[in-house]
Every structure is written in C-alpha cells, then in structure tokens.
Amino acid sequence: MFLQSIHNYRAVAIIAIVMSHSYVYGFEDTTGFVSVLKNILTGGTALFVFISGYMFHHIFYKRYQYKSFMKGKFERIIVPYLILTSLAIPLVYVIKSGFFAPDADYYRIVFFSPDDSAFSTTIKYYLTGRMLTAYWYIPFAILLFLVSPLHFKFIELSKRTQIVLIALFSVVSIFLHRSYENINPIQMLVYFTPFYLVGIYISLYREDINKSCGTKASIFLSFALLLAFYQYIQGHEGSYSKSIFEYGGIDIMFIQKMFLSIGLYFLLETFVFKTKLTDLISDTSFAIFFIHPWVLTTIKRLPFLDHPESTNIPYYLVTCFVVIALSVLIAVALNKLLTGKVKSRYIIGY
Template sequence: MSEVKKTKILNYINVFRGLAILLIVAGHTMQFGEIGSLTQRISVEIFAGGTALFIFISGFLFQHLSGKYEFKSYMSKKWTNVILPYLWTAIPGLIFCFTMPIRYENTLAGLNPIAQIPMLLSVGRIHNVPTWFIPMIFIFFLSSWLLIKLEKKGVLYKFLPLFFLITIFLQRPELESHMLQDLSYTARWFEYVKYVFIGYMHFFSMYVFGMFCSANKNIIDKFWQYRWFYITLMFITASLNVYSGFNGGWTNGTLSKIFLTIIALAYLKHYDDCIISHKNLNKNLDIIAKYSFGIFFIHWYIFFIYNLVFNLPNVLPVTTSIPITFGYVLIRFIAVTLFSLLTLWGIKQTILKLNPESNTRSFIGV
C-alpha cells in the first residue's frame, strides 16, 4: 500500500505527461492531405488521438495520488486547478466566437451572447475545440468516489476487459459545424452534450487502465518484456483503421493509441535513469510537462491565429509534395508549441509581478 499512497510524481510519468500534450498539439497542427484521402487518413492515424494518452495519465495520477482521497477536498482542488483556469482561458475563445463567428465556426452564432455563454462553457468544443475534455473529465471527478470505492473492494479492475470492449464498439461520433446547420440551436447544443457523454464512456477504459497501471506499477516491466508484441498490435490496428476509414468503413482511432500508451510507458520507465542522467533533456521535458495543462488550454487559440496570419486551413492540402507539406505542418507544430509556452510564461510572470502570492494555476493551469 505504501506505493499507492506515495505522492511523489514519478519522472517517467512526468515525461509521459509532456509527450501526451505534444501529441495532442500535433493532432491539431500536423494533419495534411485532402479530406478523406489516404494521405490524410494516415496523418490522422499517426498524429491524432492524443486524448487517449491524456486520459490515461489522468487516471494514473488520480490513483497514484489517492492515498489521502477525500471527496470534498478533491473537488475543491479540481475547481481551483481545472475548472477555474478553464473558465479564465475561455475568454479568448468567447471573443473569437462573438467577433468572427463564421471563421471561428461558432455553431451557436445568432443566439444572444448572454444565452450562448453558458451553452458554450458547458460543452467546451465550440469556443475552444480541445476543451470538450473539461466537461468530460468533470464527470470523472464526480465519479471519483465510486472509482475509489470499487478499487478498494477489489472489483474495479476485473471489469477492465468489459470497459475495453465498450471502447472498441462505441465509436466517438464525428461532430463538425457543417453537420449541424439544419438543427435548432438547442438540438445543436444537445449534440455537443452527447459528444461529451459518449467521450466519457468511450475513454472510461483508458482512465481505469491508468489507475490499474498505477496500482500495479510492476506490470509496466511486463509491457517492456513484450514490447514487440504490442508494437506489432499497434501497427496492425493502425493499418486496419486507415484501410477501413479510407474505404468508408468502421473506424476507431483509439485502438492503436491503447498500444501506443503501453509502448510509451514501457520505454519511458525502462530508460528512466538514462533520461534523468541527461539533465538538459530531462529539464526541457519537465518544463513541457509542467506547462502541459496550460498548453492544452491555449494552443488552439495560437493554432487559430497562426492559420489566420498565414491564411491556412486546419488540414493542409498537399500542393507540392508530401515531404514539403510535412515540413510545413512540422513548422506549424513547433511554432504553436513554442508560442504557447512563451505566452503562458509571459502571462505567469505578469500575474506574479502584479501579485507574487497569486496561484497562477487557477488562471492558466500553470
């Protein structure tokens, strides 16, 4: 039990957290190819799907730090460190929604802004695309007491195979602005609510799997032992998903990310001492990890501004060659990541200058 109650964040988990946010940023900035083309399907399969890793690490850390769990204090901390920064960082998205609704794809445009605000904040995805995650993770927060209770009774992890079956067969719905044009505003909002709840059910396995790996950390060594098996499964599921999607069939991008999670965890733990020994590398990875939640909150705005300045679509078409287009999206990924870090650092320093006692995490997640 001492390992479960240990509150120190493990270095390999810290690095994993940083890599997870980089994959989320890559999923938004590095897609290229004509929509529906094989190239675009492959780019989506490679770069998108970081949410699965982010939810896994959320479950891992929840269990790892649950030694002194108490529901009221837990929810109080989540209000301060998750909900408040979500609300503060929503301000730019709300401004974009109201000032350039067409370019920003505000599907509630036309409603009174006062009516829009609670609808936007309750679902996340419209004003700041990645933050649909927040109402979804809030459901996990509300479920936390039940997860702890089931874990203590020794029954939670017995249901993992069932949870993974739900992940496999319950697809995440596609939800783009053009799909909602014929619906009423209320019906549009309900589509986003449904998206959040389906996301919760779809990713429930990854959250519980994170808890399982935290409670049974020695199993990560088994992942390393059988790493080539998991690597093979990752490539098989990724290839099948691309093939099926390209031919208009069933798709589920989370499957390959389950195996990517296992592989990344295995490699990071196995080479943990090596990473720690390279102090500059570990320091930079630690910075990304510490800023990960802040990057999550604001990178979509930086991405939107970047595309606005250079007149680019979210998914870059291949106009010359695939290597050159890949270079363009790679530059965009690096630029969005760096500007997100610099913006967060600047805001953090400004807040601390105004009030050195401020808890900047409650404003920007850092």
C-alpha cells in the first residue's frame, strides 16, 4: 500500500542530506539559532535509515525472500554505486586529491594508510565510498541489506523483546558514535541499526502508534530542538565521531536524531499533503543522492564563483536549491534518454 506520508518523508530526508552537505557555501561559520538549526539539519542520514526500516516491514516483509531482496538492491543501489565509483576514483587520482594526494591527512583515519599503493587505495575507496561526499552510505547500506534475515527475525519477536533490543542497540550507539569521517562501514552499521529497527517497529504497530499524532509530533520535535540547543550551548556542532574502541562520552546527536526521526514521522502523518514537486523529489531521491556530490564538486571548482567565507544564508539557500534542481533535472533527463537494455536505474538508481 502506497503511503503519501512516507513518500513526503523521503523528500524531506533527501533535502536535509543535500543541505547538510552544502554548508561550505555560506553556512559554515554560524552562531546562535542558526547553529541550532545546523545541528537539526546535520545527520539527515538517520532519517533515511528510519524510512528504510519502515519500508522493509511495510513493503518487503510479507513477500520477503533473501535472494530477490538482494537482487533488487543490487540493481538499484549497488550497480549504480560501482559505476559511479569507477568514474570518480580515476578523477580523484588524476587531480591527486583525497588519499591520492601527497599531503593527504591521515589523522584519526582508520583503514587508509600513507603506505598504501594506488591500487590498494582504489580498493579501499570501493569498500568505504570515501572518494565522494555521501558515498560512504552505500558500503554501510550493503551491510544493512546483507543482514536483512536478522531484521526479518526481529519482526517476528514479541513486542517486549523488540523494545529491549532497540533500547540495548541504542545504548551501544550512544557510546559508540559514528566512525571518524564515516570511514568504517561496520561501525556505521552498528550505529544506525536502532534507527532501522525503530522504523520497522513503527510500521509494525502503525495503527496503534498513529493515535494522537499531532500531540506526539509536538513532543518529539520539541525534545529534538531542545537537544540541538543543548549541543549548541555545550559548544558542539555536528555529528559525534571517534574510532570504534575509543571512549568519547554520550552522543547527544544520536538521541536528538532519534527524537527528530520519530517526530517528523508523526508530523507528516498529521499533515499529509501531495504536491508534484514533493513527489518528484521523492521519486528521484536515490538519484539525487548519487548525483548531488558530483554537482557540489563541480560548483566548488567553478572559477567564476567566489564562495563566501562568512555566513551568507541567501547564498547557501540558493546553492541548495540549485544542487537539488540540477540533480533532479539530470535524473529525469537520464531516465528519458536511457531505455532498452541500458536503463538509468543501473546508473543513478532511478
């Protein structure tokens, strides 16, 4: 069954992800309420993972077969990743950027090493997705798909056991934190699993959970905003990250994003709307994900643009709009151009 609210949620999530990757264009050195807003925008991946968990139960559970499930993910996500990665890595090598650069910064970096050969660095880029902004998500997502039989088992557990598991995994994530530079897919899998399980849980008990959505939305979103403000007054901006076995205290961002993920769900269930623009962004969300890093890196290198060093909110918002608009246009154009055996979903997931 198609759910307009979840369709809208996907559009909100991809917009938040693009906006969080565009800070350098006038939204980097912020203070006050703008920094609080920045803490809300940062970490939008959690929203995407929440939706993925929700849809795993809502769409795949009743007809779940591991082979067909993985086949679908391979065609729409893994193949585009391999194709686009195979284009990106040679470019990074040619311009001597990233870990191909002679002066590459390996501080706190795991997996990569200054002793790596070009071939070894290439393989590690495929395994981590660190050659382009946001592409780290795919190696993590592949691991998430591979362990889908465990998610299937989770659905069949008692409600009490499900709550206990979500709580236990959440405690682990709160002290685990995200991997530094999002470079360790295994750490990211453990960290984001609670969002996936909560998405499954809410879909599973949707009828009961959806009572008094408006009130619940107000409560959860208020807590998310308060936590974002608390992060600000503590002098923290953005996600918490560390190596897997290092102690770094409590990850407030994880808690904030959990409240935000659930709060947005209730909000969008309360106010269900349908617009052509929202539907288009949602339909092309995977493509926007794959394309927007290419648009951003192109904008970064345009010689006639002078990017602001201080806060410039209009410039930032225009940049975000341009990045999303161009990503959608490219996705739609490729979808129209590529037909027959070569389909756009094998390249951009749409």
